[in-house]
Amino acid sequence: MTTKNWxxxxxxxxxxxxxxxxxxxxxxxxPYVIVFSTLSAWLTEAGIERxxxxxxxxxxxxxxxxxxxxxIVDRLSLPLLHRLLGKRxxxxxxxxxxxxxxxxxxxxxxxxxxxxxxxxLAIWIAxxxxxxxxxxxxxxxxVLSAEYQGAMAAAYVAGYRVxxxxxxxxxxYIAEYTNWSTAYLIMAATMxxxxxxxxxxxEPDHQISQSAEALENxxxxxxxxxxxxxxxxxxxxxxxxxxxxxxxxxFHRNGTTxxxxxxxxxxxxxxxxxxxxxxxxxxxxxxxxxxxxxxVTKVFGFVMAISGAATxxxxxxxxxxxxPLLLGAVAAALTNLLxxxxxxxxxxLIGLATIVSADNFCAGMATSALIAYLSSLTSxxxxxxxxxLFSSLMTLPAQMVGGFSGVVVENYGYSLxxxxxxxxxxxxxxxxxxxxxxxxxxxxxx
Numbered sequence: 001m002t003t004k005n006w007x008x009x010x011x012x013x014x015x016x017x018x019x020x021x022x023x024x025x026x027x028x029x030x031p032y033v034i035v036f037s038t039l040s041a042w043l044t045e046a047g048i049e050r051x052x053x054x055x056x057x058x059x060x061x062x063x064x065x066x067x068x069x070x071x072i073v074d075r076l077s078l079p080l081l082h083r084l085l086g087k088r089x090x091x092x093x094x095x096x097x098x099x100x101x102x103x104x105x106x107x108x109x110x111x112x113x114x115x116x117x118x119x120x121l122a123i124w125i126a127x128x129x130x131x132x133x134x135x136x137x138x139x140x141x142x143v144l145s146a147e148y149q150g151a152m153a154a155a156y157v158a159g160y161r162v163x164x165x166x167x168x169x170x171x172x173y174i175a176e177y178t179n180w181s182t183a184y185l186i187m188a189a190t191m192x193x194x195x196x197x198x199x200x201x202x203e204p205d206h207q208i209s210q211s212a213e214a215l216e217n218x219x220x221x222x223x224x225x226x227x228x229x230x231x232x233x234x235x236x237x238x239x240x241x242x243x244x245x246x247x248x249x250x251f252h253r254n255g256t257t258x259x260x261x262x263x264x265x266x267x268x269x270x271x272x273x274x275x276x277x278x279x280x281x282x283x284x285x286x287x288x289x290x291x292x293x294x295x296v297t298k299v300f301g302f303v304m305a306i307s308g309a310a311t312x313x314x315x316x317x318x319x320x321x322x323x324p325l326l327l328g329a330v331a332a333a334l335t336n337l338l339x340x341x342x343x344x345x346x347x348x349l350i351g352l353a354t355i356v357s358a359d360n361f362c363a364g365m366a367t368s369a370l371i372a373y374l375s376s377l378t379s380x381x382x383x384x385x386x387x388x389l390f391s392s393l394m395t396l397p398a399q400m401v402g403g404f405s406g407v408v409v410e411n412y413g414y415s416l417x418x419x420x421x422x423x424x425x426x427x428x429x430x431x432x433x434x435x436x437x438x439x440x441x442x443x444x445x446x
Contacts, residue, residue: 017144018151020201024136025159026166027092027194031099031129033167034187035122036060041172041280041290042180046111050281054406056119057277057399062126064396066134070388071242073134086203088139093198095132096191099125103188107181132194137391138384141375142204150321153371154313157364161305166190169294169302176290212381215249216241246382247389253379257438261377264431265393268325268370271333271425272363273398275418277405282339282414286347296353301360308364313372315365321373326432328366333425335359340418370394 036057043053073091081090102125109118140152167187174183219240220226225233251258283293315324338355345351374390401424408417 015144015148015151018148018155020197021140021143021152021155022159022162023193023197024092024140024201025156025161026163027096027159027191027197028129028133028136028156029160029163030167030187030190030194031103031125031132032060032063033164034103034171034184035125035129037164037276037280038168038171039118039122040277041284041293042175043111044281044284045175045180045290048111048115050278050406050410052406053281054277054409055403056122057405058403059119059122059126060273060402061396061399062123063130063133064392064394064399066130067385067388067392069131070134071246071385073131073388074138074246074382074384075242085198088135088142089198089201089203091135092132092139093195095128095135096194096198098128099132100188100191100195102128103184103191107184107188109181133391134384134388137375137387139201139204141378141383141387142380149375150313150316150368150372153316153375154309154368156371157309157312157367158306161302161309161364164305165299165302169297169299172290172294176294212245212249212379215252216245219244219248242385246379246385249379249382250377250386250389254377257435260431260435260438262390262393264428264435265374265390266397267427267431268329268366269394270398270401270428271336271421272366273395274402274405274424275336275339275421277402278409278414278417281406281409282343283352285414286342288347288349288352292349292352296349297356300353301356304357305360305364308361308366309368310364311361312365312368316369316372321369321376322432322436324365324369325373326429326436328362328369329425329428329432331362332359332366333422333429335362336418336422336425340415340422343414343418 036059039056040053043056044050077087078090078094081093084090085093102121105121106118106125109121111118140156141149144152167190170190171183171187174186217226220237223236223240225237225240228234228237254261279297280293283297284290288296312324312328315327335355335358338358342348342351342355374387374394377390378386405417408420412420
């Protein structure tokens with residue numbers, strides 16, 4: 001669905017639920033940036049080898065495999081918490097508490113002598129954060145209808161970017177004037193923002209549609225376990241309903257185009273995520289101080305990222321999702337060439353600010369379009385599971401490739417690395433064009 005004019009496109013941001021999703025976006029992004037981007041700066045200053053820092057990025061693959069336990073979040077009701085908060089909020093709260101404890105553990109760890117402990121804690125935080133993301137994504141999609149998902153995506157990105165500012169720039173500032181342990185302790189306290197939000201918001205309706213029930217019954221009949229006569233029958237039927245049905249339903253609805261969709265999702269963030277692995281080490285190796293990095297890349301770039309996210313939400317509301325998706329893919333990849341130019345020139349705060357501004361604006365716009373697109377692909381019967389599949393595919397290939405970023409930098413330098421990340425964005429552009437030409441796109445355009 002698209003709006004008829006620009007005024008209606010901008011008015012969607014006045015919905016109360018759209019405004020409230022900002023805080024949930026903050027809760028989602030804070031643990032991620034602390035164990036991914038900020039941790040790389042801490043390890044760099046501690047003298048850890050760049051190749052090892054690159055391997056640490058594989059911790060981010062925890063977010064990429066969350067689909068394997070998303071069906072538990074989708075169907076399992078937590079004892080006591082479910083009665084008090086409902087399904088979505090209870091899972092959010094449990095995950096938030098787990099991530100907070102992990103950050104407290106990292107605040108008393110030393111990367112020079114306890115690197116393995118920090119790695120294990122980072123994995124635990126990533127697991128809790130990924131679990132929270134499953135519940136938040138389901139909440140975001142279920143709380144408002146499809147026509148608002150572009151705005152919901154932009155609001156989510158806005159909150160997410162605020163968490164990047166707090167978790168990255170805030171951490172850098174605190175570490176500069178105190179130490180990293182104090183910075184991580186304060187970040188653990190900041191998690192109270194998410195916990196408070198979860199306690200205040202209302203639980204959305206979550207019901208399995210008749211069509212989904214019919215599909216589950218059909219699959220059970222095909223497997224010969226529809227009678228639930230034995231324990232084995234009930235076990236297979238449960239596995240079918242929770243694990244098989246969400247994936248079968250997706251391909252039943254999209255046909256062979258579903259393969260093209262999944263391939264696009266897997267390639268779309270390749271350029272952006274691969275670059276981000278080495279962003280902080282690059283800034284530090286260029287000679288910029290932590291305060292300069294915080295001021296330019298986090299504070300100043302933050303404004304452009306929010307602007308890009310809002311622009312993406314409006315473009316989705318005005319033109320639908322695929323055209324903004326293509327624009328975001330092209331822009332996000334091309335801005336990586338600006339980093340290659342910076343790597344070949346003398347360090348300049350003005351140059352850094354210009355390039356980071358362009359990169360953040362394009363990344364925000366692309367992310368809003370992508371989140372809106374992924375949200376539109378889900379069935380209300382399997383919101384958490386299907387979105388977890390999409391978001392896992394969105395990051396897993398890029399995380400695997402990104403793990404070798406440090407090796408590329410050490411062997412070929414930053415300039416060729418940034419050119420390499422630009423080339424990595426080309427497949428996404430081609431796939432969006434193919435999807436726009438498909439019969440599915442033509443049908444949805446009318």
